[in-house]
Amino acid sequence: MVIAGVLLIMVAVRVWNRRGPARAQPFTGPLAAALLVAVSGLTPDEVGLTRAGWGYALVAFLIVAAGYGIALLIPAARRALGARNHPNPVRKALLGVPLATVIFEEIAFRGVLWTLLYHDHGAVWAYVVTAVLFGLWHLPAPAEVAFTTLAGFVLSFLREVGGGLIAPFVLHWTANGLGILASAGARRSGPGDSGGDDKSQVGVVPRR
Numbered sequence: 001m002v003i004a005g006v007l008l009i010m011v012a013v014r015v016w017n018r019r020g021p022a023r024a025q026p027f028t029g030p031l032a033a034a035l036l037v038a039v040s041g042l043t044p045d046e047v048g049l050t051r052a053g054w055g056y057a058l059v060a061f062l063i064v065a066a067g068y069g070i071a072l073l074i075p076a077a078r079r080a081l082g083a084r085n086h087p088n089p090v091r092k093a094l095l096g097v098p099l100a101t102v103i104f105e106e107i108a109f110r111g112v113l114w115t116l117l118y119h120d121h122g123a124v125w126a127y128v129v130t131a132v133l134f135g136l137w138h139l140p141a142p143a144e145v146a147f148t149t150l151a152g153f154v155l156s157f158l159r160e161v162g163g164g165l166i167a168p169f170v171l172h173w174t175a176n177g178l179g180i181l182a183s184a185g186a187r188r189s190g191p192g193d194s195g196g197d198d199k200s201q202v203g204v205v206p207r208r
Helices: 002-019 022-040 054-073 075-082 089-121 123-136 142-162 166-188
Strands: none
Touching: 002 022, 002 089, 022 089, 054 075, 054 142, 054 166, 075 166, 089 123, 089 142, 089 166, 123 142, 142 166
16 A cells, blocks of 8 residues: 555656646655655665765766766767757756756655565565666656666666665766756867857858
């Protein structure tokens, strides 16, 4: 019954994220996460709200940051990053992503639901169910569902070996938030770095 209640809250949040005003999500995300913890009956330590896992968090951050750094050095990858336009990228990366996305999703999937399944059915169920649901959370894009399902396994692994949510939280933010900043950096690098497609030269008649 507890798991059913948790899933109902998660579905309600997903519908709200799709239908509700985006400006409210940085507030509703943490509030909904707190509601999940209260409904679950779990303690903060059981949910994973501990100080454990900083070493894994640092390694995860460095790996993803290095990946984005390398991508910015490769023209094709830089163009792909630059194709993504994020209004107010700094605010979105530093406030929107952690408050509207990461806090709720990590507490919901790797905190509350993962712990309940782990206690009741074991590690295999906890890994598989939370990873699959995390993938389905990102419907309707099939490619994104496949990628986020795989990401769900990685985030669950970090949650288990790290002993808490710090490591998956950092990896989740780094992949999303740092990705937004990298995209903004790629766009600022200038059209001259994007295969020579300089729109400022379109329609310009050379002087004779």
